[in-house]
Amino acid sequence: METLLKIKNVGVDYDLDDDIIGAINNVSLDIHENEFVCILGPSGCGKSTLLKAIAGFLIPNEGEILMNGKKIEGPDQSRGVVFQETNLFPWFDVKKNVTMGPRLAHKSEEEINLICDKFLEQVELEEYKDSKVFELSGGQKQRVAIARTLANNPQVILMDEPFGALDSFTRKKMQTMIRTLWEKNNSTIFFVTHDIDEALLLGTKIYVMRRGEQSIVKDYDIDYTNRLLLNPKEHVVDEKIFIKLKEEILSLLEE
Template identity: 45%
Template structure:
């Protein structure tokens, strides 16, 4: 399989996602305030695949949780389609690092769950489940329980579950972090293919710079806590290369070095 990245965004289009001077402060168990994000602003256009990297503790997951609607900003606004995010919504699907499938349901049952909750009829939700199970290569495992699946298969099932619910935005918080290297590379290729077919807006948190370059149309680099966007780097790579060829391409190596240097600088950026 060859990789043909799709890059860039149209600045004339209203952003699908907007972080508008977002600050998030938590209280520790001792009551001391900790600022995870400070005055963070950026836009993401519809259909973009944006990866977010940065030092440990820089607020990447906090950013994701606010976009998902699990937490509210302390100040500033998080908007989707110009509407402020105030709670979780089915139009924003979340893929976690752990698959988090319901163990009493089959793979098919897990994938059908979102449409069932939304009131989709039995025939339609079964058709959706079959479509996305085939897309992620799990048609033959539709009747298996989660504990009968490998880690990579569970992650593919989780992705199918999110896609079957047809969200406008897909949020992924280090979804491949616990996988072995071979499974991880295979999942990256599969995710790119799914993104090209569905053209959803996708925000992907990772600590792996090469993964960010391989997947993203843009990479955001966050500073050390309190997190802010230090760099917003477009990813432009040659077309028609295999994954192995792409990773050894000169432009890929240059982007990797640029991002690694930015992350090292990010660790030293003061509040």
């Protein structure tokens, strides 16, 4: 698989009242085309900091991040971001929110309509195209945010705990949806979560993070998401190997 992102010995520090705090340390990993990469770890271990550095919102103090062999020095269209907070424009309807990027790119009205219809259909919100954002539920707003990101055709989708604020039922539905979108669009996804089950059920590759001199302590190649694409009703969480993996990761995070 082609390497889209190469993260080489990256460290990011924060200056808090003249006290230098290491947010992430010595992070090295490759993200390949069509991978579903999950970054798993507790709050405060630097997961979101790493995502922001990949997005170009932060510049590392050490090391470098390369996208298609070119050093990342700021945000660009090749990396789309979905945050836990949807950051939608509440005074716009769903269509205007989704098509903001294509409009700024001066796409034709015909192209804009096709893009809007395609991705609203994928997130199952076709009938809400003319609805105002304030009329939507939390899960629906997150679907709009995902459609807005997809509409910009990024090479990598960065997702920062996008389902963290949702109830368990809605969260499970959103996990199923993003898995399907990943397969349908041949996407590459970098997904931040603190939920072990979520990482195991979505990721094809999991990196476990915690605070310390080495931020990433272990990685796993996982295949549950492909199995669930074939059989969505398969109860993989009951399998002995799933439970064993979950316990192993939990012990890593508790050390």
